[in-house]
Amino acid sequence: MPQVVSTQIQLRTRPDGWPVPENFRAVDVTYDDPRPGEIRVANEFISVDPYMRGRMNDVKSYTPPFALGETMTGGAVGRVTASTVDGFPVGAVVVHQHGWRTIAQADASTFRVVPEVPGAPLSLHLGILGMTGMTAFVGLSAIARMQPGDTVFVSGAAGAVGTATGQIARLLGARRVIGSAGSAEKVRLLTDKYGYDAALNYRDAPVREQLPALAPDGVDVFFDNVGADHLEAALDVMNPGGRLALCGAIAGYNATSRTPGPDNLTNVITRGLTLQGFTLGGHLEHAPEFRSRMQDWFSAGDIVWDETVVDGIDHAVEAFLAMMRGANTGKMVVRTAV
Amino acid sequence: MPQVVSTQIQLRTRPDGWPVPENFRAVDVTYDDPRPGEIRVANEFISVDPYMRGRMNDVKSYTPPFALGETMTGGAVGRVTASTVDGFPVGAVVVHQHGWRTIAQADASTFRVVPEVPGAPLSLHLGILGMTGMTAFVGLSAIARMQPGDTVFVSGAAGAVGTATGQIARLLGARRVIGSAGSAEKVRLLTDKYGYDAALNYRDAPVREQLPALAPDGVDVFFDNVGADHLEAALDVMNPGGRLALCGAIAGYNATSRTPGPDNLTNVITRGLTLQGFTLGGHLEHAPEFRSRMQDWFSAGDIVWDETVVDGIDHAVEAFLAMMRGANTGKMVVRTAV
Structure with a gap:
C-alpha cells in the first residue's frame, strides 16, 4: 500500500x-x-x-x-x-x-x-441516524422522561438536533410539539415538514412574549438547545412536574462575559421541575435502543431530514x-x- | 360538651x-x-x-x-x-x-x-420528627439521590431543614458535609453540634469566594434552602453528575422585582448536573420510610435539635x-x- x-x-x-x-x-x-x-x-x-x-x-x-x-x-x-x-x-x-x-x-x-x-x-x-438523532432520542426519553400526551417545546428547532427532536417527540406520542427558530422560512419548515404543531420566530419578538399563546395548556417537556431567553420563557410556562432536558446553550457559547441566568428559577421549586443537563457521551448505554427504534422509523418512511x-x-x-x-x-x- | x-x-x-x-x-x-x-x-x-x-x-x-x-x-x-x-x-x-x-x-x-x-x-x-426532618430526608435521598461517600453542601444550614439535613447526610454516609449560615455563632453551632465538617458565614464574604476552599474536591450534592448567590456558588464547584435538590429560595421570597439567576447555568450541561425543585407535598410516599429510619436514629440518640x-x-x-x-x-x- x-x-x-x-x-x-x-x-x-x-x-x-x-x-x-x-x-x-x-x-x-x-x-x-x-x-x-x-x-x-x-x-x-x-x-x-x-x-x-x-x-x-x-x-x-x-x-x-x-x-x-x-x-x-x-x-x-x-x-x-x-x-x-x-x-x-x-x-x-x-x-x-x-x-x-x-x-x-x-x-x-x-x-x-x-x-x-x-x-x-x-x-x-x-x-439523524447518528449522534444528533440519538441526542434527541436520549434527551426526550431518558433525560426528560417524555410520556405520550406531553406537550413538548424545542428551542433551536430547525437545527440538527431540533429537527430530529420534533419528529421523535411526535413518534413517541407527544400531544403537541412547539418549536422556535430564527427565520420565517425555518418556522414554516418546522410546521410544514417536521410535524411541529406551532412554531415561533425568536427574532420577531421576545420568546417570553410569544410562547404563552402557543402553549395555552403549558409545557411538560422542554428540550433546550439555546439557553438564555429560551430557558427563561420555558420556565414561565412549565406545568407542575415538568422536565427540562438541557442539551445546549448556543446563545452563550461565544460570550466573553458571564450573562445572568433566568429571573424565574423559583418556579423550579414551586412547580417541582427537574432540569437536567446532558451530553451524549454520558448516556451511550441507550445506543442499542436508539438504533433499533430509529431503524424501524426510518424504514417505515417516518423520518425526514x-x-x-x-x-x-x-x-x-x-x-x-x-x-x-x-x-x-x-x-x-x-x-x-x- | x-x-x-x-x-x-x-x-x-x-x-x-x-x-x-x-x-x-x-x-x-x-x-x-x-x-x-x-x-x-x-x-x-x-x-x-x-x-x-x-x-x-x-x-x-x-x-x-x-x-x-x-x-x-x-x-x-x-x-x-x-x-x-x-x-x-x-x-x-x-x-x-x-x-x-x-x-x-x-x-x-x-x-x-x-x-x-x-x-x-x-x-x-x-x-425534625415531622415535616422539616422529612423534607431533609426526602431531599437528600429521593431528590438528590445522595450516596455514601458524597460531599454535600447545605445552604441555610442553621435553619430547621438545614440542621436536619446535615445530621441526616452524615447518618446516610456523606464523606464531607459543608454548611452556610448567617452568623459566627450559627457557623460554630454547625460544626460543634450538627456534625458539619466545615461552615461559612455568608455575611463575611461572597459565598462564591468562600466555598471553593471548603470544598477542595468539589460537591456532589447541593441541598439549597437559599437560592441566589448560594446556588451560583454551588454551580461553580459541582462535580460532574452532581445533583442539586432545590428546596427553598428564601433569598428571593420577599423580592418585589425579578432578580436574575446564576451566571453559570452552562455548567448544568457541561457537567451533566440535575437540578430538581421539590415541595414535600409531592413526595409523601416516602413518609413511612422516613418515620421508620428517623425513629431508629432518634432512639439511638443520634439526633440533636x-x-x-x-x-x-x-x-x-x-x-x-x-x-x-x-x-x-x-x-x-x-x-x-x-
Missing part, C-alpha cells in the same frame, strides 16, 4: 469569544501502511457541532477540552480503504470520532461499521462558524471527498 | 414584598359540639415555615395559594380534647394541617395520631417574619398553649 497524505484541521489557539480562522491551522500528515490492528478510512463527511465550541475552552467538563496543536476530534463517516482487521473489509462504511481529517488511520477498535441504509446518504450517520453541506475540509472552520450563527437548516456537515 | 372559642390568624390581604402585620387579622371562632366523625384538638404548637411566604402570593404552584379571609393553614400539633371517633381518644397527640388556630375541630380523617416519644417535646413533630419558641398565637406573624429574617436557630414554632 502506498503512503497517503491526510489533510487535517488542528486547534492552534483557544478562541476568546467567537472563534476566528487564526485559531486553527491545516496540516498534512503522511501515513505509512496500516500496522496490524489498524485500518485506513477515507472520510466522506465530517461533523461540525455546537458542543465543539465548549471543548475549545479549557474548562472542567465531562469531556476534556480539545488539545492545542492536535487535530480536532469529532464525528466523521467514511469508507475503509485499507485494512488489516477482520470485520472491517475495504469498502465498508464506518463512523468514528477521529474528526477533521480527510483520511483517518488508527486501531480498528476506534471505528464502528454501520449498515448502508437504502435511501440514506452516508452523512445521515452523523445526523435536511442537511447543509459545505464542500472541502479547508472550509470546515467556515462551516462550523456558519452553523454557530444559525446559517444551517438541519445538520451541518463538511464533505471531504475530493 | 361546652362551646369553645378558637383564636385564629387569617390572611387578610396579599403581601407586596415583606409581609406586614396589616396583611393578617386575628378572629375568634366559636365551635359547637363536634359532629359525628369530628374531633376537637387543643393545639400546643403551630409551625411557621418559609414555604408559607410563597403561598401568600396568587401564583401557579403545586399547592394552591392561601385563601384570603380564611385561617392560615399549616402544620400544628396538639391533644384531642373531645372526640366522637374510635382511634382518637381524648388526650391523644395529633398532628394536622389546620394551621394558625388555638383549637382545631374537624373531621378526624384530617388528623394523624403520633406516638409520644420519650425525650421529645411535642413540637418536634413539627420539626434546636428550637426557637415564640409564645402566644397573637405573635405568630412576628414569629413568621423573624424566621424569614433568620432570627431562629433550628425550627421556629409558636406555642399556643395558654
Whole structure:
C-alpha cells in the first residue's frame, strides 16, 4: 500500500469569544501502511457541532477540552480503504470520532461499521441516524422522561438536533410539539415538514412574549438547545412536574462575559421541575435502543431530514462558524471527498 | 360538651414584598359540639415555615395559594380534647394541617395520631420528627439521590431543614458535609453540634469566594434552602453528575422585582448536573420510610435539635417574619398553649 497524505484541521489557539480562522491551522500528515490492528478510512463527511465550541475552552467538563496543536476530534463517516482487521473489509462504511481529517488511520477498535441504509446518504450517520438523532432520542426519553400526551417545546428547532427532536417527540406520542427558530422560512419548515404543531420566530419578538399563546395548556417537556431567553420563557410556562432536558446553550457559547441566568428559577421549586443537563457521551448505554427504534422509523418512511453541506475540509472552520450563527437548516456537515 | 372559642390568624390581604402585620387579622371562632366523625384538638404548637411566604402570593404552584379571609393553614400539633371517633381518644397527640388556630375541630380523617416519644417535646413533630426532618430526608435521598461517600453542601444550614439535613447526610454516609449560615455563632453551632465538617458565614464574604476552599474536591450534592448567590456558588464547584435538590429560595421570597439567576447555568450541561425543585407535598410516599429510619436514629440518640419558641398565637406573624429574617436557630414554632 502506498503512503497517503491526510489533510487535517488542528486547534492552534483557544478562541476568546467567537472563534476566528487564526485559531486553527491545516496540516498534512503522511501515513505509512496500516500496522496490524489498524485500518485506513477515507472520510466522506465530517461533523461540525455546537458542543465543539465548549471543548475549545479549557474548562472542567465531562469531556476534556480539545488539545492545542492536535487535530480536532469529532464525528466523521467514511469508507475503509485499507485494512488489516477482520470485520472491517475495504469498502465498508464506518463512523468514528477521529474528526477533521480527510483520511483517518488508527486501531480498528476506534471505528464502528454501520449498515448502508437504502435511501440514506452516508452523512445521515452523523445526523439523524447518528449522534444528533440519538441526542434527541436520549434527551426526550431518558433525560426528560417524555410520556405520550406531553406537550413538548424545542428551542433551536430547525437545527440538527431540533429537527430530529420534533419528529421523535411526535413518534413517541407527544400531544403537541412547539418549536422556535430564527427565520420565517425555518418556522414554516418546522410546521410544514417536521410535524411541529406551532412554531415561533425568536427574532420577531421576545420568546417570553410569544410562547404563552402557543402553549395555552403549558409545557411538560422542554428540550433546550439555546439557553438564555429560551430557558427563561420555558420556565414561565412549565406545568407542575415538568422536565427540562438541557442539551445546549448556543446563545452563550461565544460570550466573553458571564450573562445572568433566568429571573424565574423559583418556579423550579414551586412547580417541582427537574432540569437536567446532558451530553451524549454520558448516556451511550441507550445506543442499542436508539438504533433499533430509529431503524424501524426510518424504514417505515417516518423520518425526514435536511442537511447543509459545505464542500472541502479547508472550509470546515467556515462551516462550523456558519452553523454557530444559525446559517444551517438541519445538520451541518463538511464533505471531504475530493 | 361546652362551646369553645378558637383564636385564629387569617390572611387578610396579599403581601407586596415583606409581609406586614396589616396583611393578617386575628378572629375568634366559636365551635359547637363536634359532629359525628369530628374531633376537637387543643393545639400546643403551630409551625411557621418559609414555604408559607410563597403561598401568600396568587401564583401557579403545586399547592394552591392561601385563601384570603380564611385561617392560615399549616402544620400544628396538639391533644384531642373531645372526640366522637374510635382511634382518637381524648388526650391523644395529633398532628394536622389546620394551621394558625388555638383549637382545631374537624373531621378526624384530617388528623394523624403520633406516638409520644420519650425525650421529645411535642413540637418536634413539627420539626425534625415531622415535616422539616422529612423534607431533609426526602431531599437528600429521593431528590438528590445522595450516596455514601458524597460531599454535600447545605445552604441555610442553621435553619430547621438545614440542621436536619446535615445530621441526616452524615447518618446516610456523606464523606464531607459543608454548611452556610448567617452568623459566627450559627457557623460554630454547625460544626460543634450538627456534625458539619466545615461552615461559612455568608455575611463575611461572597459565598462564591468562600466555598471553593471548603470544598477542595468539589460537591456532589447541593441541598439549597437559599437560592441566589448560594446556588451560583454551588454551580461553580459541582462535580460532574452532581445533583442539586432545590428546596427553598428564601433569598428571593420577599423580592418585589425579578432578580436574575446564576451566571453559570452552562455548567448544568457541561457537567451533566440535575437540578430538581421539590415541595414535600409531592413526595409523601416516602413518609413511612422516613418515620421508620428517623425513629431508629432518634432512639439511638443520634439526633440533636434546636428550637426557637415564640409564645402566644397573637405573635405568630412576628414569629413568621423573624424566621424569614433568620432570627431562629433550628425550627421556629409558636406555642399556643395558654
